[in-house]
Amino acid sequence: MKRREFLKTSALTLGAVSILPNQLLANENSRRFKVIYDFDIKYDEKNFAAKLWNPIPYDSDYQKVKFLKFSGDYNDYNINEENPYDAKVLYASWDKGETKKTLHIEMEIETTYRKVGLKFIKKASSENLPIPDGVKMYLEPTEHIPTTGKLKELADKLTKNKTDRFDKVKAIYDWVTYTTFRDPKVLGCGVGDAGKMVKSGYFGGKCTDISSLFVALLRASGIPAREVFGIRLGKSEYSKALGKSDDKGFATISSWQHCRAEYYIPGAGWIPSDPADITKLELVEKLKYDDKKVKELTSRYLHSWEMNWVGFNHARDFILSPKPTQFPLNMLGYPYAEADGDTLNYYSPKTFAYKITSQEIK
Template identity: 30%
Template sequence: MQRRHFLSLSTLAATAGGFQNVFAAPDALAGWRQYEVVTKVNVAEQTALSRLWIPVPLATLDNYQRTLDVNFNAPGAESARMLTLPGSDVRMVAVKFADAGAPQSVEIVSRVATRDRAVDLGSSGHGGSTSATSLRPYLQATSLAPLDGIVKETADRIQAEAGHPKDTVAKARAIYEWIVENAKRNPATAGCGTGDVSYTLTSGNLSGKCADLNGLFTALARATRIPARDVYGVRVEDSSRGFKSLGKSGDISKAQHCRAEFYADGHGWIPVDPADVAKVMLEEQPGGLPKDAPKVRAARAMLFGAWEGNWMAYNTGADVRLPGSNRTEGFFMYPQGETANGRLDSLDPAHFAYTITSRKLA
């Protein structure tokens, strides 16, 4: 059996979740970059029952990303559907296979538009605000990021060392600068890290990768009563800002990357990425770079308040319950799967092979 599903922009407009046809005007894509991202997943360990859950890009992200269409094909599947988890922006293709002799693979083609995003933090803000009810989820603890104990103690210490700033942006900057000064990227960390904030703070070396370090920013911000969220996605193009380490094109199967945002009245959601500052220090040139190197200083300045548009966002979800399974994922950035023999390891290509490729569209 072959299952096909295509969501055009007009279809998204009628989908639960309020996706809007934001590109109705012919010139609406002016200044935006368009990418085609192809995800192929193959279950090598085929059994009579297999399930896959594959993230697809969120419909829209502030003034940064718009999803134009998603098209998927799952030959051999008993069922395949694209869905949005209730009360979240987590979208996925969920597939069930029930024949060990049939193909157990999925191909997803997504087309997205992105653009560089920067917030003028020197201004008084653009006015407008988001309701306290809408922001409440971004002040809550999660399974990976408790807001008490060492997290709260660290957050309070950072603000005390910064002189107890009153302004939200200044408070968030204190957290960002503390992470840049004290944390480091650990190349031995598997994938993007676990995102376990308590472990990061108690491990003794304050290191990890993007899910660890940007997840730390989000937790410390929330513990300071600043709404914040992790945004999970994948790099889709080389950096045009001169950073060899901050981009990837072509085969992006291992280019997953978590970013972060915090909310301030008058400015809205403000992008940050202290983990990528650590990445520049470690990877930009052989042997690494010191904190006072020009490229590190440039990254440090840019990544508090701005993102380059060479990355695609999947979702901002936390503690994601996979439909049809009793599994809950702390975050959802990789394809997930299970067979009759148990869970498949997203970081084990021998048994759970997938590829993700990207190309820029004219």
């Protein structure tokens, strides 16, 4: 068996996000998780070739990959970020044959509660600074994030008579969290087709749907915004609905992918937000929008993230490297694999097959 292994015990360079002063509460609620991925790729045919692309978390001031190790019986591999979003990807491939196709990944991830102060945001917004060139790509439309037509009309309606950027963000956030609802029938995290949501007038969905609607409305209003695809790692201090673990801190998180959002205010930087978890809290705990607990989370998640979660990337409607049979890819929050050119169902870990586990170790 051909075996390759990569080991690094210091922080990896994984697409770091710039953080400005006052954006983080220093060392508050630091947490550490051991995360394990196990792949044993399945296909209808015994004799097949396979390719796998798995997202790797980026490094930033609020999340760091402290340890990464992987091994398996693959024939080739690389770690690359050869895509427009610099999304970090572990790629592995297996030649055609009847042998097992396995990959084992171990990571230790340290996270820190992320919050940007409202006074800091409002002051920066009032200065009306220019948008940096490196951020302007997050004003552009993609296949699933349109910025014209009915969506633009809705954005203009929600921000009418508002000139301050943060005032626009707040108006859109309030409307999205009030209007949308979590639809448990939606598969996985949802497709995130913001244009279709507005055109149909149906505002039910999962986290990618709701975050994408928020992002599209912000972009249509001239405010850079992006989805952040990731996965929940452990328990939430706020609600069982927003986390995953058992009494020993160990969790199977194979289906706990979660999409959040960020918006950009020049002078303040990228601001964390999570309108989708408002709808999840309402559904799971059977609460109304005006209930005290929902109001508190709505206020928090305008400008913060609870970091029992780790982010992978901001990529939408893009092409992986090496180029797969299916492209462009809508998003990369789940492992993506092909067997003899056929896309495997990443929404079904057991048939794919993969298992992701997490344990809090600090």
